[in-house]
Amino acid sequence: xxxxxxKDGRSNGYGDGGLVVEDTxxxxxxxxxxxxxxxxxxxxxxxxxxDKCWVxxxxxxxxxxxxDFRTRHVAGRPVIFCRDRKGEVRALFNVCRHRGALVCRxxxxxxxxxxxxxxxxxxxxxxxxxxxxxxxxxxxxYDKQGKALxxxxxxxxxxxxxxxxLDPDAQDLHTYLAGAKDYIDLxxxxxxxxxxxxxxxxxxxxxxxxxxLLVENSVDDYHLVTTHSTWLNYMRNSGVNVTPTKxxxxxxKGFGKDLGNGHLTTDNPNYxxxxxxxxxxxxxxxxxxxxxxxxxxxxxxxxxxxAERVANTNRNLCIFPNLxxxxxxSVTVRHFTPVAPDLMHVTAWALGPVEETEAQRxxxxxxxxxxxxxxxxxxxxxxxxxxxxxxxxxxxxxxxxTDLSRGMGSSQEQLATDEGHLRVFxxxxxxxxxxxxx
Amino acid sequence: MNKPxxxxxxxxxxxxxxxxxxxxDLLDSWRLDDWLSLLTDIAEYYVPPNDKPDGDHRFTLFTIxxxxxxxxxxxxxxxxxxxxxxxxxxxxxRLITNVRITGMDGDLILVAANFAIFxxxxxxxxxxQFIGRYRYKLKRTDAGLKIQERRAILDAEELGAMGAxxxxx
Numbered sequence: 300x301x302x303x304x305x306k307d308g309r310s311n312g313y314g315d316g317g318l319v320v321e322d323t324x325x326x327x328x329x330x331x332x333x334x335x336x337x338x339x340x341x342x343x344x345x346x347x348x349x350d351k352c353w354v355x356x357x358x359x360x361x362x363x364x365x366x367d368f369r370t371r372h373v374a375g376r377p378v379i380f381c382r383d384r385k386g387e388v389r390a391l392f393n394v395c396r397h398r399g400a401l402v403c404r405x406x407x408x409x410x411x412x413x414x415x416x417x418x419x420x421x422x423x424x425x426x427x428x429x430x431x432x433x434x435x436x437x438x439x440x441y442d443k444q445g446k447a448l449x450x451x452x453x454x455x456x457x458x459x460x461x462x463x464x465l466d467p468d469a470q471d472l473h474t475y476l477a478g479a480k481d482y483i484d485l486x487x488x489x490x491x492x493x494x495x496x497x498x499x500x501x502x503x504x505x506x507x508x509x510x511x512l513l514v515e516n517s518v519d520d521y522h523l524v525t526t527h528s529t530w531l532n533y534m535r536n537s538g539v540n541v542t543p544t545k546x547x548x549x550x551x552k553g554f555g556k557d558l559g560n561g562h563l564t565t566d567n568p569n570y571x572x573x574x575x576x577x578x579x580x581x582x583x584x585x586x587x588x589x590x591x592x593x594x595x596x597x598x599x600x601x602x603x604x605x606a607e608r609v610a611n612t613n614r615n616l617c618i619f620p621n622l623x624x625x626x627x628x629s630v631t632v633r634h635f636t637p638v639a640p641d642l643m644h645v646t647a648w649a650l651g652p653v654e655e656t657e658a659q660r661x662x663x664x665x666x667x668x669x670x671x672x673x674x675x676x677x678x679x680x681x682x683x684x685x686x687x688x689x690x691x692x693x694x695x696x697x698x699x700x701t702d703l704s705r706g707m708g709s710s711q712e713q714l715a716t717d718e719g720h721l722r723v724f725x726x727x728x729x730x731x732x733x734x735x736x737x
Numbered sequence: 738m739n740k741p742x743x744x745x746x747x748x749x750x751x752x753x754x755x756x757x758x759x760x761x762d763l764l765d766s767w768r769l770d771d772w773l774s775l776l777t778d779i780a781e782y783y784v785p786p787n788d789k790p791d792g793d794h795r796f797t798l799f800t801i802x803x804x805x806x807x808x809x810x811x812x813x814x815x816x817x818x819x820x821x822x823x824x825x826x827x828x829x830x831r832l833i834t835n836v837r838i839t840g841m842d843g844d845l846i847l848v849a850a851n852f853a854i855f856x857x858x859x860x861x862x863x864x865x866q867f868i869g870r871y872r873y874k875l876k877r878t879d880a881g882l883k884i885q886e887r888r889a890i891l892d893a894e895e896l897g898a899m900g901a902x903x904x905x906x
Contacts, residue, residue, distance in 0.1 A: 406788060406894075498796070498797065498798050499789055499792060499796065499797045499798065500785075500786035500788065500789050500792055500797040500798030500799060501786055501787070501788045501789075501798075501895075502786060502798065502800065502896070503787065503788075503895035503896055503897065504895070504896035504897060504899065504900055504901065505896075505897050505898050505900055506900065507900070526821065528817075528819045529813075529814040529817050529819050529820050530814075532813065532814070532817070533810045533813070533814065536810060536813070537810075644897075648798065649798040657795060657796075660795065660796060661794075661795040661796075664794065664795070664796075664797075664798055664799070664802070665802070667798060668799065668801065668802055668803075668807075669807070672798075672800060673800055673896055673900065673901040673902050673903075674784055674799070674800040674801035674901070674902040674903075676810075676811070676814060678901065679821075679822035679823075679901035679902075679903035680820070680821040680822050682822065682900060682901050682903075683821040683822040683903075684821065690860060
């Protein structure tokens with residue numbers, strides 16, 4: 300059930316009163332805007348949510364070969380995401396055991412060792428100590444091998460998507476992901492071999508807004524018509540039918556879904572074209588036969604119904620707390636981290652099947668840029684909307700409540716233009732801020 | 738075998754500088770239709786990703802990779818008051834220096850330049866700064882120099898505080 304509440308119709312409360320308030324009698328759902336401005340709340344989020352949840356680190360395709368590494372951050376901590384010389388994928392804190400300097404400074408590469416520039420301690424790609432210069436100065440009892448790079452408490456993957464958890468007692472990743480796994484499957488099924496890869500080129504940018512606003516925005520289809528009218532124009536000018544269907548705000552009737560454990564997704568019949576596999580005029584006449592062939596391969600491998608599901612639905616998936624996989628005009632993998640209450644850092648990549656031909660890959664990247672990213676026809680306007688909201692929160696004391704009541708009391712399944720799936724996020728957020736486990 | 742064209746016989750640096758300064762003025766004053774008239778019918782515009790500045794847009798996710806069709810659509814968008822990221826339009830000021838003619842690619846003149854662009858927005862006390870280099874392919878036509886390709890390559894390791902690239906870089 301999407302809409303449920305505590306006995307008294309209010310959240311458990313947090314600090315000086317309920318910040319997430321669900322009123323089932325009057326059918327309203329409100330979030331106090333203090334949650335977007337308070338440094339204390341951000342500190343509590345870091346401890347209660349980011350230090351407890353599975354957070355995305357990277358994809359297996361980014362560390363394909365032994366010795367491959369990428370320097371990343373996990374819940375704000377510097378981490379080396381690498382494949383050791385024996386082939387095992389690791390997440391090691393990028394912190395020298397001696398005096399704490401970063402031991403790896405490059406963004407990515409392939410190496411046999413990580414060497415701290417300060418005193419020259421070296422580590423193997425599995426984290427074990429390789430050498431300590433002048434180690435005869437330590438007493439014989441000194442546990443040299445005990446000085447290996449510290450691994451992140453937990454590292455697990457689902458179909459090559461690697462997540463880390465700072466909490467050694469966390470439940471396993473597959474259980475944590477709950478119904479989100481089915482939606483990752485829909486992405487992975489686009490590859491004939493079940494192998495997807497992150498495409499070179501990273502989009503990293505800041506948004507001067509609270510991180511939770513991007514969770515909402517990523518799955519909120521209510522804003523499409525107003526925020527993205529220039530993108531709709533572009534589609535219309537290119538011959539794509541973007542006329543809303545009768546009784547709906549979007550060209551197709553789509554849904555917002557609760558996937559359990561705070562994860563949520565939109566689920567919409569496609570109208571905007573998909574590299575796998577629905578042709579629209581933007582792709583050009585010459586792409587038609589190729590997209591037909593991709594579609595045929597899907598049908599042969601998955602059957603008609605599953606192929607239709609994979610090829611002809613768009614899904615913006617949010618894995619609690621901060622990973623979004625947009626499977627729309629192209630596939631994006633995007634996560635975001637709070638830097639301050641009014642500032643987040645966003646990192647995004649494109650994902651595609653490893654088998655794609657050059658023409659298919661070029662088409663996927665072209666389709667990506669029509670909508671997504673800091674130079675796309677839509678994302679900059681999302682950024683503008685989020686930054687305007689954050690500016691509005693300067694008056695949070697006087698205008699304190701954000702409203703997320705759309706679709707409450709509806710006897711139908713929640714639409715993607717309702718806010719039922721946004722409420723899923725906020726209930727989980729509220730529960731964890733009140734001490735619930737991940 | 739054709740002898741490669743000598744750039745010096747085709748164009749002078751002063752002529753290229755005048756052209757780039759004129760282009761900068763059109764962009765900073767948001768005369769975008771006039772700016773489009775500086776392009777050839779097959780012009781392309783690229784902003785590579787910060788971590789792969791020398792990448793190929795066919796295999797690499799760029800920040801912007803427009804062919805002329807999408808570039809014209811981008812101008813339609815930028816002129817629309819519903820282009821929220823650029824409404825009201827930013828005040829931009831671009832400083833272009835170190836202009837050099839670096840060679841020829843067939844009949845295209847290769848030009849390199851450095852840029853510093855300051856983008857001012859209401860409610861933002863400090864400008865967002867975009868620093869980098871341009872790589873142009875210019876074509877000499879009966880109507881003067883035209884842009885066949887322009888590539889704006891940012892120096893920063895990431896877009897970071899620049900946020901979006903919502904105006905023409």
